[in-house]
Amino acid sequence: MIVELQLNGRPVRDDVAPQTLLLDYLRDRHGLTGAKRSCDVQVCGTCTVLVDGLPVSSCCTLVADVDSRDVLTIEGFAELPEFERFERAFVDHAALQCGFCTGGMLLTTKFFLDAGLLGTNEEIRRGLSGNLCRCTGYHGIVEAVAELAGANE
């Protein structure tokens, strides 16, 4: 089947098997390997991409379901001017270690910040709880996101 979508701000048109998962499509067809595969059951968040601005688990989404929609991966996000602010906060707070979860973490953060839903530390913890990180213990990420959100302790 043919799908047409906006991928990182550029129109793409591809012939795909109907059962193709968005994660495999991004990684194998477009070489966008920033979205990672881990749990396969929508728990870990490391495959997160934004579809029309909303975070989805690309491991459990058919590419057919994003036909004619707008998909943003971490590679696309990194090209946007606002990314620099995110990068600085995550670097300053050492909010990453192995980096495997980091792309998904940043995209989920972007969604919640865009939606104005991360006012307090409690909201940050709740909002990001669909993204797992095994290295950092989360503390640095909370600090970085709080700084981005202008949230107070």
Added chain:
Amino acid sequence: MTIIERQPLAHVGRSVPRRDAHEKLRGAAQFVGDFVVPRMVHGKVLRSPFAHARVVAVDASEAEALPGVVCVLTGDDLTDLDPYWGHAIKDRPIVALDHVRFAGEPVAAVAAEDEATAAAALNAIRVEYEELPVAGTIEQALADDAPILHEGPLRPGLFHGLGELPPREGNVCYRYRIDRGELESVFARADLIVEGEYSFPAVYQYAMETHTVVAQVEGEEITVWSTCQHPFLVRAELADLFAVPLASVRVVVPYLGGGFGSKSYTKMEPLTAALARKAGRPVRIQNRVDESMVTTRRHGMRCRMRTAMTNEGNLVARDVDCWFDTGAYADNGPRVTATGGDAAPGPYRWHAYRVDARCVYTNTGPAGSYRAFGAAHLQWIGESQIDELARRAGLDPLAVRRDNLCLPGEELRNGAKSLDADLIGDVEQAAAAVGWSEPKRANVGRGVSVGLLAAGAHPVSTAIVRLEADGQVVVLVGTTEVGQGPRTVFAQIAAEELGVDVEQVTVRGTDTRFTPYDRSTGASRSTTIAGLAVQRAARQVRDQLEEIAAGDPLEPTAYPELLRRHFGFTGGELIGSGEVAPTGTGSYAEGPVFWEVCVGAAEVEVDPETGVVRVRRTATVADVGRAINPQLVQRQDEGATLQGLGNALFEEMVFEDGQLLNDTLLDYRVPSFADLPNEMTCVIVENEDGPGPYGAKGCGEGALAAIPAAVVNALADVGVPMQELPLTPERVWRRIQTLKEEGKWPR
């Protein structure tokens, strides 16, 4: 308090930004699953559905005939090899030969043009099994009529490092015993004795990146790109298995998506290489989470312990029996057992102790390394007994530790390195950080814990530092970047020694064809041992520069000019090499290289109506000698704290008749943002008492042993002593009901 005068350092001791942050934040960092090797095909593994069975026949003819299938590997393809591997004990075939010993054991593997074809081909392989009785638990494996998993003598692996292996006794593949003093007479004279039986569950390391390997075999040349922490040990095992020289095996390690021990030693590399050998093309095998869960895990353990004290609060004796469930193959079980045995007495001045630790085969997935192994198993038990003794004697648990902990320089274990840390200072700081002396509300408790972990593994590392003609520096060192930040730390060390900026130093991943030998990335050893090799290599370059400069000032901006002076040409480079080996005297001749400090404290609140334990405050002590990058040290402790909370509160692999029941992240829960304590403190202690560069010693594991122990003690402080982990709400609630029936709740 000792005041240490420090010479001012330019880069060491500063929280410089991670050198890999830019790549990782932008999704550009490459992991093994992210790249494609030309002509690469996809591998899938057929795994045994039975926990214990004879393999009567494997028929792959139908699968091999499917379009797109390149080949199917079975035991029949290994007749030209000695197909057994295992760094501690060579007990494991590349694929099952005639016997499967755990549910999930590889029986065959398919290579196909795409993953879907490979998956379809698995269904077309016919395997005839004959089920055997299952020893799914330690108790079943130790029973008189237990099925024996491995017949015949055990063969030592290349890196067992445990002296002469004792002979196998039934399903006990390794036994580690230590003792001191006249145990029974000391117990007989003691005033207070606490004893109990305890259990620690099997848990999963869950590195988010699953085990992934790409292998290519061309004649004698074997190349693997692997998610491995110990590339040089993998290289040696592959060379041994396929009977080729070390130089014919190339192991390349890009970034790893977490390890925590799950990627230590050899895992999926032999199977992938054997499949690639048959396919004649490069093959990638990428585990699913359920496959990685049966590739390696932490040992479940059962323990019987008793500890004795005098009425005055002198700890006098401890007696420990423990059994580690290593699953169907030894993996790192013998080392885990020995480290657990050394950790069991804890760092106290005992008159007598006895430890008897056994490593037991069962029909479950193999267990290996996981952060703070051994100490994580035993510390919570020993420390909870000390708190119970303190309660019975009416003493403050902190005071009992102050009076009984070993002091720096005191002998801990017969013949081992003496204590190299100020544990009393450490535990007092941890206690203060959770408000030890503040008043407590009802249902709120506080606990501390102290332990040690034999760290450093075998102290062999080498490094090469290259000063390029443009003044840039390249460090070649075999440490794996698992997330802990060695590339940043090594860049700081090289920059410090050569006077250049950290940004001028490049440290990349290991390629055993070019990178010099490093024993392994684990046991908290990299900053200490590989870091020392980097420091020595950089000093060699500095020495050469000084010679070339012949008295001229050594300004980094003048390095290109000095190289031109030396080579008479815009080119050439200066090469320094550094080595650490177990020679001479001191830390590198004794064992362990250093004792990693495992000190922590916690404050918890329990809801007696539901049994839910909420961890309000935690504190850990990173007693690191010298923090080369304090922010990275703090993040290590925080990461280990969260993993410790998972181990303490809810993580548990549930097996039934050897079958893993919770093999997805839906029903095996790991800590999320929601599990963060309200306050998490990391105290960094810098006494410059480590054997690494600038007095540094390793960290990153201790908190994972200390936190479960502190949480257990805090819960006991509320009045709910527990002898089984994890502290699930149901288990805690049931304990409270029992305490009510006994008239002990509320206390």
